[in-house]
Amino acid sequence: MRLSRYFLPVLKENPAEAQIVSHRFMLRAGMIKQQAAGIYSWLPLGLKVLRRVERIVHEEQGRAGHIPLLMPTLQTADLWRESGRYDDYGEEMLRITDRQKRELLYGPTNEEMITDIFRSSVSSYKDLPLTLYHIQWKFRDEMRPRFGVMRGREFLMKDGYNFDLDRDAALHAYNRHMVSYLRTYERMGLTAIPMRAASGPIGGDNTHEFLVLASTGESEVFYDSAVTDLKLGDRQVDYDDREEVAAICREFTSLYARTDETHDATAFEQVPEERRRVARGIEVGQIFYFGTKYSEAMGATVATADGRKVPVEMGSHGIGVSRLLGAIIEASHDDKGIIWPEGVTPFHAAIVNLKQGDSEADAACEAIYKGLQARGLDPLYDDRDARAGEKFATTDLIGLPWRITVGPRGLKTGVVELTSRRTGESEEMSPDAAIDRVAQIYAAHP
Amino acid sequence: MRLSRYFLPVLKENPAEAQIVSHRFMLRAGMIKQQAAGIYSWLPLGLKVLRRVERIVHEEQGRAGHIPLLMPTLQTADLWRESGRYDDYGEEMLRITDRQKRELLYGPTNEEMITDIFRSSVSSYKDLPLTLYHIQWKFRDEMRPRFGVMRGREFLMKDGYNFDLDRDAALHAYNRHMVSYLRTYERMGLTAIPMRAASGPIGGDNTHEFLVLASTGESEVFYDSAVTDLKLGDRQVDYDDREEVAAICREFTSLYARTDETHDATAFEQVPEERRRVARGIEVGQIFYFGTKYSEAMGATVATADGRKVPVEMGSHGIGVSRLLGAIIEASHDDKGIIWPEGVTPFHAAIVNLKQGDSEADAACEAIYKGLQARGLDPLYDDRDARAGEKFATTDLIGLPWRITVGPRGLKTGVVELTSRRTGESEEMSPDAAIDRVAQIYAAHP
Structure with a gap:
């Protein structure tokens, strides 16, 4: 969505x-x-x-x-x-x-x-x-x-x-x-x-x-x-x-x-x-x-x-x-x-676009969005034209367990950030690796 | 079921x-x-x-x-x-x-x-x-x-x-x-x-x-x-x-x-x-x-x-x-x-065992039952100890669009019968072919 x-x-x-x-x-x-x-x-x-x-x-x-x-x-x-x-x-x-x-x-x-x-x-x-x-x-x-x-x-x-x-x-x-x-x-x-x-x-x-x-x-x-x-x-x-x-x-x-x-x-x-x-x-x-x-x-x-x-x-x-x-x-x-447990979360992951309107960031988000859907997952793509802080606050409030953050700076070196809502820990990886990781996590929560 | x-x-x-x-x-x-x-x-x-x-x-x-x-x-x-x-x-x-x-x-x-x-x-x-x-x-x-x-x-x-x-x-x-x-x-x-x-x-x-x-x-x-x-x-x-x-x-x-x-x-x-x-x-x-x-x-x-x-x-x-x-x-x-249209039928197919208790018929029904389930389908297996006529009457009444009939006589030549509820037409084929056919029919009705 x-x-x-x-x-x-x-x-x-x-x-x-x-x-x-x-x-x-x-x-x-x-x-x-x-x-x-x-x-x-x-x-x-x-x-x-x-x-x-x-x-x-x-x-x-x-x-x-x-x-x-x-x-x-x-x-x-x-x-x-x-x-x-x-x-x-x-x-x-x-x-x-x-x-x-x-x-x-x-x-x-x-x-x-x-x-x-x-x-x-x-x-x-x-x-x-x-x-x-x-x-x-x-x-x-x-x-x-x-x-x-x-x-x-x-x-x-x-x-x-x-x-x-x-x-x-x-x-x-x-x-x-x-x-x-x-x-x-x-x-x-x-x-x-x-x-x-x-x-x-x-x-x-x-x-x-x-x-x-x-x-x-x-x-x-x-x-x-x-x-x-x-x-x-x-x-x-x-x-x-x-x-x-x-x-x-x-x-x-x-x-x-x-x-x-x-x-x-x-x-x-x-x-x-x-x-x-x-x-x-x-x-x-x-x-x-x-x-x-x-x-x-x-x-x-x-x-x-x-x-x-x-x-x-x-x-x-x-x-x-x-x-x-x-x-x-x-x-x-x-x-x-x-903080939703994976078994009941309304969306499997949030995709946060740090710079909506930036063509590279938009394209990367779009690819991750479709990539997650292709794996049978239901992501929420925050495509609003809003500040990063507001987007993070929404994702945190509604409790999606995983967040993929996409911004022009990371994309320059080919990475996005995968963050756990529960631990707050983030890890940088390629968009494809983030899709794989999220899919793997949910394989245990059919 | x-x-x-x-x-x-x-x-x-x-x-x-x-x-x-x-x-x-x-x-x-x-x-x-x-x-x-x-x-x-x-x-x-x-x-x-x-x-x-x-x-x-x-x-x-x-x-x-x-x-x-x-x-x-x-x-x-x-x-x-x-x-x-x-x-x-x-x-x-x-x-x-x-x-x-x-x-x-x-x-x-x-x-x-x-x-x-x-x-x-x-x-x-x-x-x-x-x-x-x-x-x-x-x-x-x-x-x-x-x-x-x-x-x-x-x-x-x-x-x-x-x-x-x-x-x-x-x-x-x-x-x-x-x-x-x-x-x-x-x-x-x-x-x-x-x-x-x-x-x-x-x-x-x-x-x-x-x-x-x-x-x-x-x-x-x-x-x-x-x-x-x-x-x-x-x-x-x-x-x-x-x-x-x-x-x-x-x-x-x-x-x-x-x-x-x-x-x-x-x-x-x-x-x-x-x-x-x-x-x-x-x-x-x-x-x-x-x-x-x-x-x-x-x-x-x-x-x-x-x-x-x-x-x-x-x-x-x-x-x-x-x-x-x-x-x-x-x-x-x-x-x-x-006569349920395929899109809304409660079960995808009926499996009718003509001779419940006959070890070959039972085994064949069981295999078809599991075979259909493995294809993501939801069959109704009439495993009651009842006459064939009663089983047919039930299947017809509740309107399942496809029926697979399994009996000792057919199994001797390796066949079961696939019957369309709508046309009443039957066709003999191997159990595996019947599973394939039913799966194929429902591929158009996700």
Whole structure:
């Protein structure tokens, strides 16, 4: 994309309403615009990151064998009356009456609807196991929406639901979600720690939250520092292998890691003192096993091999997709702006032309721009007629991890400069070498 | 995808509620499930087609230089009061009150919001031209939702908005949209005819609708039959070239083609009698040039080069994304089911194993499955333990354009069968040749 033709309304001033860094930088970088309390437009740059986050979620769900569908944003009140949650849910549920006086609601989650889909078409153990998920806009009418997309009202969530014949199979689905989530967060450059959690209105005993450490996190967390060294890395996981998947879950959940809701001071004391940590965390996902809570209430049964009819075993599993953008920025920024991890950056590299209008500099930039595109990459070419300082400030603010700086002086000796946003380190090389290097970097982030 | 692990709840019976063929086949093929009047879940197969349609829309918008963002589904009533449309819009607008008693609405379209985004960050002619679009769920509270996704209440629409300095530039944007839409529909296998239309509540004089001919269409259309022979084909279009783009528009709009709203019997009489056609059509898109209607009401002005402040010239341009699935099926089916055009098919080919459990047949299917995937294709392997007739019926119903049939008898002489869903013609060839052939077919439908 050529910046002169893009829509990137960056702000020079810090917006007064933003209390935390991610909110501030998302507004300043022209990623979002508030349309009402807790309701945002995703401007082009913000949407690009959102789509990259979504894509990673889709790919990892696909790898785990989970199947995407898409449920609507609006649901009927009657469906929620079947589970008893219509009255329980309280004021966070946005209730709507249509022109025919039918009661609708803007879905805050989809346990009821997915159970309805299941019961209307599956009746045999032969169709199990089954895990369905969607990535869809949800609405929760927060009393005090704040912190930008971190606590919005209209937000994008991935929610998945497993249907299994028995408890063991359902626990395997739970574990499969845990492992797929670990890989999902790692690909986004995040360390998200699974922590035993409280179940809240979803129900069920087995539940883990995934928390990203950040000083602005809403939860207090207690953990063994060794837990942050765990990495899934590029291990190949056979998601059908119950024992292999369970072993990974044990590896990631054996060390002490709890939120304030489930914190156990006595158990925490067992952690060697030098590894005991108390910090704050941002919740970016949660998985639940709740058995037959919804299937019993809503009559979602399957026939077993020996002809009995049993309520299907279920769990639900969520990732806060839009909130993740805030979490990533909280975890990765400096005073100049955002520092996108390569896995989610909106553009792979910035090309900064130090002297727009200089025929050699223009030609070199053009060649690098097309060269990166030819390698399947998506560069942002700052072709504005602006001072170098302004161009650098924009690139730094919007957080592109790599910058190629092109100017007449360097070109005299055939070099451009490749700069890492994270380290600030620069290296001179030929334009072709810079293209190669950037392509090589992203080969690890497909 | 292996069918044994997929979620494809096909129906054997015709659902009583479906009055038109696309609705019937979408229900029977397990593409959608109704959740409330005019509100649908998109089951996995339906979602795959929806995403392919969306991708084509995105690609063609990108080619035309239009920039994606994403506005929220909910909007404030105050924004619509600025344009005067809050009171005008009537009962089709779903009005909502949140817990703080603030008035919201579920957006039926986005002229007001995009004008708000524009005015809050653009103030100079230097930032023009600019065209922003999104693909987002909308809601119109239809009095009588019917025909499945063809007249739903919650529906997916692409709506784009151009901002230009003067009328000529805005008319170029209008033309650019017309050409990009023509290419969009062609890639979906559709002949969509641009017809002069009435503007309705959006406003403006210049407006064309795009209509797909189908006997179930809601509009009566009158046209010169020569218009259906026009094709954009694979011409390269320079979207910045005003004259080139305008010439294509003239080519596609010079022949008589009108809906009943704008039909002119006298002009129609000028068409040679043997080419006069009266038929029915489905509206799949509409483009509008409305000048300064919203920019004046909402104070969206830009400074000109000579320092004046003028309201920005605008237009809006929509494609009914979810409705397109219905239109494609209406235009492409037979009595056995859907016939997907290659550009939008949910899976590129079906692999039907005539004797599941036969080790040679299983191995051959597996090799073809992996072979197609290795070519970047997405096959559906019917690996169920079911009769051949049932497998054929499913493949025909869900409309995959190509089927590779694998059985022990053919394998004895080293052949499988490649069958076209459209023509019904089959050809025997080696498994490798079948893979090559399918890959070759899709090379033309990236």
